[in-house]
Amino acid sequence: MAFTRTAGRLGLLSCHLCNSLTKSAPGAHEGRCSRCGSHLRFRKPDSITRTWALLIASYILFIPANLLPIMHTNSLFGAQSDTILSGVVYLWASGSWHLAVIVFIASILVPSAKLVTLTFLVVSVQRRSTWDPLQRMNMYRILESVGRWSMLDIFVVAMLVALVHLQTLATIRAGAGAVAFGALVVVTMLAAMAFDPRLIWDPQWTRHE
Numbered sequence: 001m002a003f004t005r006t007a008g009r010l011g012l013l014s015c016h017l018c019n020s021l022t023k024s025a026p027g028a029h030e031g032r033c034s035r036c037g038s039h040l041r042f043r044k045p046d047s048i049t050r051t052w053a054l055l056i057a058s059y060i061l062f063i064p065a066n067l068l069p070i071m072h073t074n075s076l077f078g079a080q081s082d083t084i085l086s087g088v089v090y091l092w093a094s095g096s097w098h099l100a101v102i103v104f105i106a107s108i109l110v111p112s113a114k115l116v117t118l119t120f121l122v123v124s125v126q127r128r129s130t131w132d133p134l135q136r137m138n139m140y141r142i143l144e145s146v147g148r149w150s151m152l153d154i155f156v157v158a159m160l161v162a163l164v165h166l167q168t169l170a171t172i173r174a175g176a177g178a179v180a181f182g183a184l185v186v187v188t189m190l191a192a193m194a195f196d197p198r199l200i201w202d203p204q205w206t207r208h209e
């Protein structure tokens with residue numbers, strides 16, 4: 001690969017909102033969109049540090065989200081506290097295996113896969129890896145689009161609450177695990193947003209200079 005022209009090298013900033021290209025002032029690291037006036041940057045500032053900080057917070061939240069009870073049920077048959085995993089086991093044992101699978105995928109599999117993928121992307125960027133940037137870009141795209149499915153879990157809990165209310169005189173309270181899980185989903189989403197996918201491509205261009 002010979003000389004490659006990149007927008008960054010030509011001092012051009014593209015706008016995330018209106019896609020317009022703006023020429024930056026010489027030597028500047030940021031600018032303002034000439035069309036819609038939004039704030040533009042060549043790279044997100046301190047992307048790697050911020051992503052790491054949020055990632056570590058996510059790993060810490062992952063523990064209470066899975067170990068603390070996600071809901072407390074009070075019914076005629078007694079009080080019961082359930083973690084995500086015991087909820088999955090309960091659903092499976094009571095014959096709602098499709099619900100068990102949905103809850104397992106949405107609240108255990110997807111959040112862990114997101115954390116592992118984002119960690120891999122940050123480490124690869126930090127080590128200036130040149131491994132298949134297109135593949136890594138696709139991983140980032142999936143990571144971003146999958147975020148909303150993590151909230152599926154909340155719908156399942158809402159549905160369970162409705163079901164239990166219909167069947168018996170029971171009360172359900174959200175446990176500390178639900179708070180930790182909500183925080184986990186939000187913090188992981190922020191971590192993915194703090195990551196600048198343009199960093200994936202940087203080593204490709206500098207290597208050929």
Ligand SMILES: [Zn+2]
Nearest residue numbers: 015018033036
């Ligand atoms: Zn714009």
